[in-house]
Amino acid sequence: METKELLKKVKEIELKTRGLTKQVFSGEYHSAFKGRGMTFSEVKNYQFGDDVRSIDWNVTARFNEPFVKVFEEERELSVFLVLDISGSNNFGTRLKSKKELMLEVAAVLAFSAVANNDKIGAIFTTDQVEKYIPPKKGRSHALMILRELILFKPKHTRTQLDIGLKFFRNIVKKRSICFVISDFYDENDFYDALKIANRKHDMVALRLYDPAEKELPNLGLIKMFDAEQGVVKWVNTGSKKVRDNYTEQYEESQQKLHDIFRRSGVDYASLSTEGKYLMELNKLFLTRSR
Template sequence: METKELLKKVREIELKTRGLTKQVFSGEYHSAFKGRGMTFSEVKNYQFGDDVRSIDWNVTARFNEPFVKIFEEERELSVFMVLDISGSNNFGTRTRSKKELMLEIAAVLAFSAVANNDKVGAVFITDEVEKFIPPKKGRSHALMILRELILFKPKNKGTNLNEGLRFFRNVVKKRSICFLISDFYDENNFVEGLKIANRKHDMVALRIFDPVEKELPNLGLIKMFDAENNVVKWVNTSSKKVRTHYKNQFIKSEENLNVQLRKSGVDYASLSTDGKYLAELNKLFLKRSR
């Protein structure tokens, strides 16, 4: 992709997601992801109902009337995105591919972090860690992450979420918010790795999918390509038996994934490429803020 075309695409994504960030996530992001603790802000005159444990005895003695300390939440956070860029995420049949949906979600999260003066970083993974971008503040850093996500060509096509989670745990020592964004087509058991990461960090799993992965359309004999294993199969989608089997397999894998994510103890949401992902993301943020 040429520089001019890249800059245009990044700008389009920024304009689109910046509006969404302000419209949908302005308050939810702040309340859903709280800071590390409380820090002293100021003192005020004691009023009936104030916690007596907050009385500032030095100021009270100086002015001969009671004053209490006011504390504010320490807001500065580090937000990480562990992004699964394996071969299966190139699939898409609607307005966008899964990778393009991931790019939009990453932009929304990155600009939400920037708007709240938080640091943002990223880890790109396949079946190994492909790239690490340390967290920094500011719009220019968020845009750099998006440019890298657009241009980056992974060495591998497979998926091993444990590798990404292990790297994240080992490299990031300070408690952070971490969004694991993937279609979760991973034959490895990642539950224990997610549990361990969630003990130290605030983990959130965002599962992306395309509607056709849920239910095959009747398109006759079609060629299907497994991008992670380089396998081609011809599938007769006219057969009701084939379509029913495909749907049942999806339901089974969906139930299994939901069980695994619940076991890991993390908050999660499923986001579709058909354009309805914002409502689910907003629902997740609202649930966390209660």
């Protein structure tokens, strides 16, 4: 992609998603992803209803009347995007591919972080960590992440999410918000890595999917390309048994994924390439705000 074409595409993404960010997530982002750290602010006279555990006994003894410590939330956050750029995310039959959807979702989250004066960083992952972008504040840094996501060519095509999650956990020491954006087609077990990361960080999973993945159409004998393994397979979609087996396996995989998120305590949303992802993101933000 030429520089001029790249800049035009990034500008289009910024204009589209910045408007959506202001319109849809005006206050939800701040309330959904609050800083978890608390810092000491001041002491005040004890009033009925104050938590007795907050009494400052040194000040109380000095003035011979009860005082309590007042803490305030550490608002500044670091937001990380763990982006699965493996081969399966190139698939798409509707308005956009899963990779294009990932770009838009990443832009919405990045500009939400910028608007809230939070740092934003990214990890590109396949079955290896392909690229790490340390968190920084500001629009220019968010735009740089989007440019990299558009241009970056991964060396690998397969998925192993636990690799990216372990890297995130090892390199990020301060509690952060982490969005894992993927279709979660991973033959490897990433439950432990996700659960351990969620103990320290605020992990959120965003599953990307295309409606055509739910069931096979009846198109007879067709050639299908496995983007992760790089092989071509012939599939007899004219067979009802083949189609039913595919649907059953898909539903089982989605139930397994739901169970992984539930057991690890990670909030998640499923975002479709049909273009209705904003509603699901907004629903997730509102749920976390309560």
